[in-house]
Amino acid sequence: MEFWNNAVLVGALLMVAAILASLLAQRTGVPLLLVFLGIGMLAGQDGPGGIAFNNFDAAYVVGTIALAIILLDGGMRTRTESFRIGLRPALSLATFGVILTAAIVGLAAAWLLNLNWLQGLLIGAIIGSTDAAAVFSLLHAAGMRLKQRVGTTLEIESGCNDPMAVFLTVVFTAALGSGGSDLDAGVLLQFVQQFGLGAVAGWIGGKLLAGLINRVNLTTGLYPLLAAAGGLSIYGMTTVAGGSGFLAIYLVGLVLGNSRLHAGSHILRVHDGLAWLSQITLFLMLGLLVTPSAIVPMWREGLLVALVLMLLARPAAVVASLLPFHFPPREQLFISWVGLRGAVPIVLATFPVLGGVEDAQLYFNVAFFVVLTSLLLQGWTVAPLAQALRLKLPKEHAPYFVESLEVPGQSELKLVGYRVASTSPALGRLISQLPLPAGVRVAAAFRHGRQMDSVGALDIRPGDLLYVIARDEDVPLVDRLLVPEDDAEETAQMQYFGSFTLRGDALVGDVADVYGIEVPEEARSLTLSDYLNRTFYKRCVIGDRVRLGGMELVVREIDDGKVLKVGIRVI
């Protein structure tokens, strides 16, 4: 009793410390996961906390559940519309890319650490996948809006590549555990089974779960839990049946996130919290699990493996995997650098320990070192690198409150809240005079904390709170009317996109004539949209830029692959 009470106390205090430490991370730019890991290590064996936690079984169970929840949440936040751009490159990275990474790292590790090739490959497999938790948390960090091609490719990759790494790790662990040093022929079959079952179970399970959520009538608070428990059930069933549970639960999330769900926004919000809880638990626990004094002596080997991974294996895998997709060089560079390693390798490194493989502690220590280096070097530099490579899109105006409305039989409706600032373009007008798109209603207005009675006749003043009901696609139009102007934001937008805009359906030849620019004859009859799509191999995204004489054309607005607006920027 006494022990467990203490354990609860210590666990809760660590959690509080981790949550408060996130403030520190915000201010200093330290990767958040590193902070969690650090707190775990401080509380652990060699730190002032002195907690000796060596239970690999428990770590494995907690680790996999946490990963599954993180993947579920990640899937929910991946929009299928982004598949047009990111799916195929991401799948290439998640399969072929992982194999290539594992192979290069594996062979290098075998040579560096004096291991046989199978042992080396096990190390390669363990650190072969990028980490969903790390990548999601970095990419969704406040204010970070990446160019879509880069952002979605990285996201989908990190959601889909764990099965491959898990699979390779299981195979190599089994081979080494059985005392052998060779692979048997069943591997390929197993591979097909893992992926096939995972994909099918995830897709069908997701559809069924979505149907269930929409059919049952529960207290609102139970829907998110139904989604989580349902997702984990599908994870469990798939794993028991010999498929990849990680792939399955990511797909469940994907299906749920892209279906119209009962209490959908509530589910999303709670799952955001669950994903945080999972990340904190996972990294705290991994920090506790590791024994720093055992790792430090290995720093030379660990660092070398990490450097091979970051500077050789990952870039080579990225370039090779993306070859058919013609990504611009700077984007390949960025994707290479954002091959973040996180919790997955550490969880995978518990496999050999549990599988009774000889020298299992070695794999764990190397994996831990690689993750630490990756979080430290790569995690810290992602944001500045994105800025330097101009892959970070400038901030957009945003309302301060957005909530999905649940109206049966209605397409996506949003309730959007605005606080009128002294620079708002709508100032002084009557609400009934605002040029709102058809179907958009100002539902309520508050002044000095009191709700106003006749909304339509209200003259808009600074400090007013306006709540507007609008269809999803109309929200940006309402934003333009009501969001206060922000000079710094506008300057940033102007520097990124240029001040002037052209229509996507303008002809290249006409643009060239107006600005006196020489262009190849065959390009003259193309629209800007076609020209840009040709330049970017039909995967044109906002922020793509191409040089034309003394200026640069920058894609500014896009709809379903068609470029609507193009900015002109002087070079």
Add this chain to the structure above:
Amino acid sequence: MSLLSRLLPVSNIILDLDVTSKKRVFEQAGLIFENTLGIGRSQVFDALFARERLGSTGLGHGIAIPHGRIKGLKEAAGAFVRLKSPIPFEAPDGGPVNLVFVLMVPEKATDVHLQILSELAQLFSERDMRTALTDAPDAATAQRLITEWEPHAPTQRRAAV
């Protein structure tokens, strides 16, 4: 010193012009350039409309910078028109336009002309400048505001066309 300092003679400024459409503004611009530079008003009008067809030259905040190339023009020339009441301009922010700077450049376009456009955009992106021009009591004041303006940082000169 900015590239704008020699662009705008006071005779090329009209304050509080009472028109209701983009077309009328462009006709007025044609008249200005015909009077001061001796180029055909229809040439100006056509050049401005050719650019406008590719997308509005409205920038938002009530600003528009229509521009075009003119055969036979020796140096870049500008005209500034303040409208009595704002007119629709299909600007990106959906708002009407009340301050219009018309820029005409010689046919042999060079990067300098793109730089001029860039500086104009920067000038009008300053809130204080917009207010001052809206409140300017006479053409001389407006001219002084525009020609004496300094771009703040060299990096920002690269801002935009």
